[in-house]
Amino acid sequence: MQADYVVVGAGSAGCAVACRLVEGGARVVLLEAGPKDRNIRIHVPAALRPLLKDPKVNWNYTSEPVEGSAGRRISLPRGKVLGGSSSINGMLYVRGNPADYDGWAQMGCRGWSYEEVLPYFRQSESYKQGGDPEYRGGNGPLKVEDYRTILPLTHRFVEAAQQAGFPLTPDYNGGQQEGVGYSQMTRRGRFRGSTAQTYLRAVKGNPNLEVITGARAGRLLFEGKKCVGVTYRQDGQDKEIRANNEVVLCGGAYNSPHLLQISGIGPAAHLKDIGVDVRHDLPGVGSNLADHFAARLKHRVRGETTMNQLSRFPHVVPEVAKYVLFGKGALTFGVTSAMVFCRSRDGLSSPDLQLSFTPATPKDMGQGELGNPACK
Ligand SMILES: Cc1cc2nc3c(=O)[nH]c(=O)nc-3n(C[C@H](O)[C@H](O)[C@H](O)COP(=O)(O)OP(=O)(O)OC[C@H]3O[C@@H](n4cnc5c(N)ncnc54)[C@H](O)[C@@H]3O)c2cc1C
Incomplete structure (x- = not known):
């Protein structure tokens, strides 16, 4: 298919972006490194636990030992399957505090104040159990339920x-x-409401959408300074795909910066260290990750x-x-x-x-x- 947009990564962001682009009439190819979400454990909420280590659906990252974790490596599960981390996560629907968004907007992230993102939250969800309509939505693809x-x-x-x-x-x-x-959960009835089973399902069968699983994206392709496509590997073969309009990176907080770096976009000194030609010296790429620790008390x-x-x-x-x-x-x-x-x-x-x-x-x-x- 001639793609207007190539979306890399069919996780929480990628499924939502692909769905909305297709609904707007664009032709979209969605590349996902992992498999289809056929494992029953993905769908039955309480059956999740083994997936937190299953390399078939999980990138299974670990952190570097750092002082703040007393020198230990902490495991960092990340979904590698249709739906991405939304297929293996705790299903908690938590938007975050309005002050977090306002803080980002104050730091220069235009369009990210809570007032500006709220309409999208409302549009994205279907919360049928009441709630103040000023904040909650009833007609979006993402199913949100109380316990x-x-x-x-x-x-x-x-x-x-x-x-x-x-x-x-x-x-x-x-x-x-x-x-x-x-708690509120992203759940469709008895099943997990991953973005694959909500957003992607909403446009299933649309001829403008092609979903390619088992396709691990590699370097981005450029004409001058413009990104025009991406390489990927599937079934042991190297392939490439071009986008008429844009390539949208939705590989997650760990993999998207990685894809940029191997494509020559990142801190010049680091790229030289790892033997990558510098296309664009952008020091922020791969820095400033903030993740949350979960310390358990029993x-x-x-x-x-x-x-x-x-x-x-x-x-x-x-x-x-x-x-x-x-x-x-x-x-x-x-x-x-x-x-x-x-x-x-x-x-x-x-x-x-x-x-x-x-x-x-x-x-x-x-x-x-x-x-x-x-x-x-
Ligand atoms: C175990 C766990 C529990 C969590 N619990 C909750 C919770 O209860 N509530 C909550 O709100 N959040 C939770 N989170 C966090 C939440 O799931 C993530 O923040 C969110 O899913 C991230 O969305 P994303 O689109 O950025 O990345 P992801 O959903 O991770 O999607 C990235 C996708 O890109 C694919 N990809 C990556 N690299 C490539 C490549 N090179 N080529 C092709 N495809 C690629 C991946 O396979 C993946 O499918 C949890 C996360 C985990 C892992």
Whole structure:
């Protein structure tokens, strides 16, 4: 197909961009390094755990040991499959605090103040469980739902948080983020609502969209200073594809800068070090990554039902039946059923901490043998 746009990476961003471009009448080729999202574990929310290490659908990165992590390597799972990380993530729908967006806008990111991004949030989601229409949308491709099955332990956490002085927020994606609230998830009924199953599904069969999986993009192709296409490798063969208008990089926070660097766009000294000809000296490419640590604390509880029990025989049997027959029960469970957004210290104008409550203690949430010993 003659593509107007080549979108690299069919993850959260890539599926949304491809869908919207196709809806606007453009011809789009979407390249994805990983496979189709056929693994059942992707779709059943509570079945996710093994995917956090599965190299078939996960890039399985690890951090360099740094002082801030006490010299340990921390595992960095990233989706490598249709839907990208939205196919292996915790499904929590959290927009972030308005002050984060306003901060970016103040630093010169035009168009990114919360007021400017809010219409796109509303347009993108379908949240049928109420919420203030000033903030929430009802007709977008992304399905957002409240939890269907709440264990009493979650209510206890929410009550305890209020006793500790955190106000209850009925909708942390609405007018008030700060406080304690029940989680919202990107879920379509009983299944995960990845961007592949929402945005991409919305344009499935459209002749203007070609999705190529198992296609790992490499260098960008240029005519002068203009990017006109991209090389990729599929089934052991090197191929290339050209775009009439633009190549849109949606490879994620780790891979997009990598693709730019191997194409000669990045800090000149570093590119020379790794033997890449410098096309454009751009020092910011590959720098300033900010990711969040998840430090886990486990507590033993008595006299309460937990996901640990429900996931074991014999309790798991009725849970599977509930899931198959009614789309309810423990298998619809994501990771976190309630959260507190709070400030770590006085003087901050908005929350900088997200405390997540999980009525389960899975042995391995992706950190594997590199896990945080302090949290075991
Ligand atoms: C385990 C985990 C749990 C998370 N939990 C949550 C959560 O509960 N709530 C939340 O909001 N966020 C969560 N996140 C974060 C969220 O999923 C990501 O921020 C988001 O999906 C990133 O979107 P993206 O489009 O930038 O990248 P991705 O969704 O990662 O997509 C990038 C895509 O590009 C492809 N790609 C990369 N390089 C190439 C190449 N060279 N050629 C072709 N294709 C390529 C990748 O295979 C991938 O499919 C979680 C992430 C992970 C990994």
